[in-house]
Amino acid sequence: MRIYDIILKKRNGLENTRSEIEELVMGYVKGAVPDYQMTAWLMAVYFNHLSPGERSYLTHIMLNSGERIDLSSIEGIKVDKHSTGGVGDKVTLVVGPVVASCGLVFAKLSGRGLGHTGGTIDKLESIPGFTTSLDADRFKRQASRIGIAIAGQTAEVAPADKKIYALRDVTATVEEISLIASSIMSKKLAIDSDGILLDVKTGRGAFMKNFEDARELALAMIDIGERGGKKVGAVISDMDQPLGRMVGNSLEVIEAIETLKGNGPADFELLCQVISERMLIIGGRADEQSAPGIVKDAIDSGKALAKFDGFVAAQGGPTDFSTNYRKYLSPAGIIEEVKAECDGFVSGIDAEGVGLVCMRLGAGRKTKEDVIDPVVGVELVKKIGDRVARGETLAIIHGNSRELVELEKKALTETFSFSSGEVVPPPTVHEVL
């Protein structure tokens, strides 16, 4: 079919067939279809959307445009997780060891942070000696041997998505749920795990600002994954305020370790508990009744922490890291408190604003080329719902430049909002699907 007719069908609200989508997408990847035709189709999708079938075709066509990671040589049930991105999101560092200590194989490729959200790879690389550059053989051997391996993405995964995303980004066609779902799942399905748990964030610091959109995205991704033969679950979790208390690479690693020791902040502990439970259920290691107890036992018994230690050592980090992390992680040069300027209750902490403060301090990247400073970041002493008195500490800023710390103290104060009356904190988990 002519590309013109493929676009016309979509513009008129009709469904494209698999071969039509393939002709368009692969033609675009090879340079035979120009930007203006791809853009016209994307804009037609923006207004007319994709059916579940079209969404699944698009995902698989983009997935098949690149390399896939074959885990079939690894025995056991392989589970993966994906977060749509948030501030203070160090969930992988806790749930990976938890589920691996309960007998699942957690083999995951992770990304680096860009903009206001951090990446798991940057967090792990704040551990001295830790390497995330594992070749496929080492990655699989480690996952087989200890049940957990996390590596940076090196394979050329879903290049069609990369090219189309770059076009969407400059043609106002990013914010369409079937395109977002296909884009995320084309990369997620490249690693052939048996089950996937999706942590879809909602709130001011999230890609999906409102709950209904987050839910629709989660359902679309579940549908794509299930059509691809995977067991898929989703948790819709809050990102109206940062998750936990620490934001910044080594600070988040410390918070993850403390959570594995049973000393984590309540919201972060709860989310890790729920995500671990769902992963165990998806992986057939627990049911609704037994999952909470199994996860709790993994933490209380120290099994999950021991798995974390084995994981860090296997990837080149210190063998005593969780016990002696203070010896290995030097603090930032400047650590200063940010004080409340009024009495009241914290009614909001703009997660995106906190993420941007951390990024400007050096914890994240404005562009892919930026080098990050692993020790800088923010510690939130108060969270939504807490009472504060004027002069009390709201947050602690960790920086390495006097000038930046002075600037960002003001910006950090402005991320907080206050109310004179009591405030109910938002739920950490909005829904489990």
Ligand code: URA
């Ligand atoms: N993240 C992705 O990977 N793709 C999108 O389309 C949006 C967010």
